[in-house]
Amino acid sequence: MTEEPRLSAEELIERLEPSLSRGRRVRALAALLAGLAGLVFAGALWSSEPGPLPGRTQLMFGLCAVFCLAWACYGGWLLTRRVPLFATDRVIAAWIALVASVTTTGVVAAVGVQRGTGAGVAVAVAVGGLFVAAALVLAVRAHARRAALLRRKRDLTGGP
Template identity: 70%
Template sequence: MTDEPRLSAQDMIERLGPVLSRRTRIRAVTALLAGVAGAVFVGTLWWSEPGPLPGRTHLAFALFTMFCLTWAGYGGWLVTRRVALFATDRVIAAWIGLAASLATTAVIIVVAVQRGTSVGLALVVGGLFVAVALVLAVRAHARRAALLRRMHELSGREER
């Protein structure tokens, strides 16, 4: 027997390597930069539009700006993490994607109805984006649950 203290599962996980892999950091910086660039682009476009804009156009610009800022916030949050995330980042990204898909689909359908055009294409394309985002959300939740279950298993074995 050694006199060294036993490490908890959390301590072992943290000592295995950097908390965020290079790939995760690249994704985080990409989300941050793309969100900021998108917000600047959409905001500039919105600000530079000549003449009075219809209410639905203001709503669309505000919605797209909000989504860009949300991705920038997500990227910033992820870059600053110093703890094991256990796929929390993927769950959050999936929910952002699902919310963006739902809201964008709703706006496009409202615009199609107000213009008197067919909503069929908007429903099909929007439905496809929502379905993909929903699948990614379910997968992210399942992955997180599996990682947390494994952590609890390791913690339980260690205490015995």
């Protein structure tokens, strides 16, 4: 009778969450390409506008470019990972989404109040609030998943 080989704690950890599964590679590539495409599009639009743009417009183009760059960097970072991430990627993506949705909602609401559009501000804040709520739910779930994976790692390795 042969005895089954025992896996080390590190081998068990690697089986918990592969370093980069096919699905994660596809999502990482999608984030990278979408971020780069958005950055190129926003930059082309921003640079092709005739004359000096109002400050609010400059701000929104700049924010759009920053958010697109963040997604491109996230996708590139994720593609270069060769170690188990323990849901760190989910936490980072959720925070990018939360910051982008809160910032965009705040700026749109401020511009709407400044212009005095009334009902339009309420609709923009309501829609933005839905995006913020969705991003917040994703952030809470990502943090919970990461904590569960780190607890399991701790249990398997016997570490602190």
